[in-house]
Amino acid sequence: MKAVCSLFYLVLLLSRCVAQHGSKPNFVLMMVDDMGIGDLGCYGNTTLKTPNIDRLAREGVKLTQHIAAAPLCTPSRAAFLTGRYPIRSGMVGYNRMGVYIFTSTSGGLPNSEVTFARIAKQQGYATSLIGKWHLGLNCERSGDHCHHPIAHGFDHFYGITMTNMRDCQPGHGSVFDNVYHHIPRKTLGVGLATAAFLHYLGFVTVTRRMALGVSALAGTVFGLFSLFVYTYPNFNCLLMRGHEIVEQPFVSEDLTQRMTGEAVEFLERNSDRPFLLFLSFVQVHTALFASPPFRGRSQHGPYGDAVMEVDWSVGQIMQTLEGLNLTENTLVYLTSDQGPHLEEISVHGEVHSGWSGIYKGGKSTNWEGGIRVPGILRWPGMLPGGKIVDEPTSNMDIFPTVVKLTGAPIPNDRVIDGRDLLPLLRGQVERSDHEFLFHYCNAYLNAVRWRPVNSSSIWKAFFFTPNFYPENATACFHTFVCFCTEEYVTRHDPPLLFDLSRDPSESVPLTPATEPSFHSVLETIRSAARRHAEGLTPVPNQISFGNLMWKPWLQPCCSSLSQLCSCDRDHQRGPQSPDSIP
Ligand SMILES: *[C@@H]1O[C@H](CO)[C@@H](O)[C@H](O)[C@H]1NC(C)=O
Ligand SMILES: *[C@@H]1O[C@H](CO)[C@@H](O)[C@H](O)[C@H]1NC(C)=O
Ligand SMILES: *[C@@H]1O[C@H](CO)[C@@H](O)[C@H](O)[C@H]1NC(C)=O
Ligand SMILES: *[C@@H]1O[C@H](CO)[C@@H](O)[C@H](O)[C@H]1NC(C)=O
DSSP, X not given: OHHXXXXXXXXXXHHHHHHHHXXXXXXXXXXXXXXXXXXXXXXXXXXXXXXXXXXXHHHSEEEEEEEOSSSSHHHHHHHHHHTSOGGGTTOSOSSSOOSXXXXXXXXXXXXXXXXXXXXXXXXXXXXXXXXEOOSBOOSSXXXXXXXXXXXXXXXXXXXXXXXXXXXXXXXXXXXXXXHHHHSXXXXXXXXXXXXXXXXXXXXXXXXXXXXXXXXXXXXXXXXXXXXXXXXXXXXXXXXXXXXXXXXXXXXXXXXXXXXXXXXXXXXXXXXXXXEEEEEEOOTTSSSOOOOGGGTTOSSSHXXXXXXXXXXXXXXXXXXXXXXXXXXXXXXXXXXESSSOOXXXXXXXXXXXXXXXXXXXXXXXXXXXXXXXXXXXXXXXXXXXXTEEEOSOEEGGGHHHHHHHHHTOOOOOSSOOOOOOOHHHHTTSOSXXXXXXXXXXXXXXXXXXXXXXXXXXXXXXXXXXXXXXXXXXSSSBTTTSSOOOSGGGEEEEEEEEEEETTXXXXXXXXXXXXXXXXXXXXXXXXXXXXXXXXXXXOOOOOXXXXXXXXXXXXXXXXXXXXXXXXXXXXXXXXXXXXXXXOO
């Protein structure tokens, strides 16, 4: 009897031990905005110093073919959080616009979507989003916060619901400059001069009333446009803590410092329970900024300074995990939401975009430079250090990977496009589970990547490509981003085919003469695309014109309208001064 008892006790002890050892890991998921794969030391940059991120790569697994599900912020982030192509959640545009540019739109990530944060929270995790959201805010009235991060499973939120824009910082110009430049001023001037001349000659009679009417109309339109641009930062660049607006418009210069302080506090507060932190950097999107200790420190202007500040912040997070003895039990991930925004040239003509390395194109295109992003995962003891994985992986893979580790089942009431990364990262399998990846330009299937199970090729076929401008560029300087609608693209039939394993820079399309399996490869890709399309179900369009436009009744405002909604409650908390700024 005594022996049985002891045995029972031993089993109990063992199972407790196992439970403790296999206790749920924590997650720190970091996403940089618009950072290029060529900007990091660990991806081959020799002049931009990113020692902390490089260290993450040394101690973890580096993915060299990590693919963002979309080349624009809103759809890419929707896919990241849900593990699904954004077309499944309606987070894709059918017109030129593919992202939200107003805080007070009614579109956003629908509540029927399940984020990894919501599942982690149900599994007992403390969950926090610090930084950029860009997936909507309100539905029907200001303050309903139906699309707010808290409605999607984050207990804690400190950040911006929209995105950083040129307009959010004085002196950086406006994203609407393009609209202004598109007003046919010359044509208008010539028209007016001609009318005046004809009037003078007596061919037409322009009455004083007509002249006044036209001037009044032009004045009103111009006045409204100026008022709109002038008030844009107040209405759209706002910082929230939880459901409260704490700064409107936000001050960006010390924002990464404040976000880092907030993240460190979150980690300290939750060190004795499982947590999931999504640290979503506002840098290195334009308008570029860096706090004083980083200004002028890089060899690459304000862009390089911003990357260095992000790297510093990553270092602070790692140091905090070490200090709390949580390194061994925390899966750390770092990525970028898409490639660099190559069209970003500042009002002073300075290059404000990142670097795609050997890859072609950037943000807003499905050329590799637009979607191949850094992907680093570190989890000492569980993942090998210094391992490099060249297989295709997706930012959608984080969803099933995280969900499984929280102990929850993968939702089976919907298609999940991501794949659990752990077997690949741990070397239990050699091959990516993604035989096909579908590359969307907004709502349009732009290209397909095929990784056949029995060869080393990585085929990529483009059904259309964006029209670059100027023609010798690999970007769309005339429209500031490349658009996906018919007027802005060239269709290809047969599709343009590349083998990325031989031509990662997508420089020379294959032909039946240069590639014997040309036709059969395209046939396989076409039928995969057909099967994929058949698996899609229609959903409400969250980026329709109605869901994109500025709706005054949804406008968040933290003071009175006469004060243009401005307030600054955050700095009254006192400055956060992280100790180890270099
Ligand atoms: C740190 O955590 C590990 C388990 O992850 C544990 O074995 C070790 O005792 C801890 N060290 C301290 C100083 O708490
Ligand atoms: C490093 O990154 C900077 C900034 O994007 C870029 O200008 C530079 O060309 C890159 N250098 C290398 C060697 O890749
Ligand atoms: C790979 O398999 C497919 C069909 O399963 C076959 O058509 C193709 O020839 C194979 N390719 C190689 C390189 O073995
Ligand atoms: C592209 O062409 C324009 C003129 O057509 C020229 O000014 C520019 O230097 C060219 N750029 C490159 C990278 O060749």
